[in-house]
Amino acid sequence: MEALKILIQTMETMVDAHRRLLDLAKGKITILVDGNIQELQSHVYREGLCVEEIQKLEQIRKQYVQVYMEQKGIQADSFTLEELIKVQKDESSRARFTKIAMQLREIIQEISKLNESNQKLIQASLSYIQFSIGMFAKKEPAIGYGPNAKNRYSNMLDAKI
Numbered sequence: 001m002e003a004l005k006i007l008i009q010t011m012e013t014m015v016d017a018h019r020r021l022l023d024l025a026k027g028k029i030t031i032l033v034d035g036n037i038q039e040l041q042s043h044v045y046r047e048g049l050c051v052e053e054i055q056k057l058e059q060i061r062k063q064y065v066q067v068y069m070e071q072k073g074i075q076a077d078s079f080t081l082e083e084l085i086k087v088q089k090d091e092s093s094r095a096r097f098t099k100i101a102m103q104l105r106e107i108i109q110e111i112s113k114l115n116e117s118n119q120k121l122i123q124a125s126l127s128y129i130q131f132s133i134g135m136f137a138k139k140e141p142a143i144g145y146g147p148n149a150k151n152r153y154s155n156m157l158d159a160k161i
Helices: 002-034 037-071 081-086 091-136
Strands: 137-139 153-155
Touching: 002 037, 002 091, 037 081, 081 091
Parallel strands: none
Antiparallel strands: 137 153
């Protein structure tokens, strides 16, 4: 049952990694509101490292789930956490996996909500930037006559003084 112990440890490490990702998502809100681009770049880099760690843990999890299920005599290409819980005869292992599954679901849902909120903040910032640029770059009326007349754009920054 060594595979089961490694699997449980891996899953608990995944919960910790997801919690760190959640903390980073929470911190990103303040950075976006402040508009600190350098801090945002650093923050996104740390998020990337966290996601890489989660992906590595997921590969380890898949590997040990496969080994464990083969030890139980069950063959398939992949298994869900729910399937793993169903084959547990030991009540403590079943309870542990159920708790881990619940924690992961809650954390992932919260990360999704924060990411949606952060995306809205980014969209609002982009809208403001586009509005600001629009204030400086206004469209002039068409110059010339007929269908070959072209629209020209003037820009306050291009104006001669």
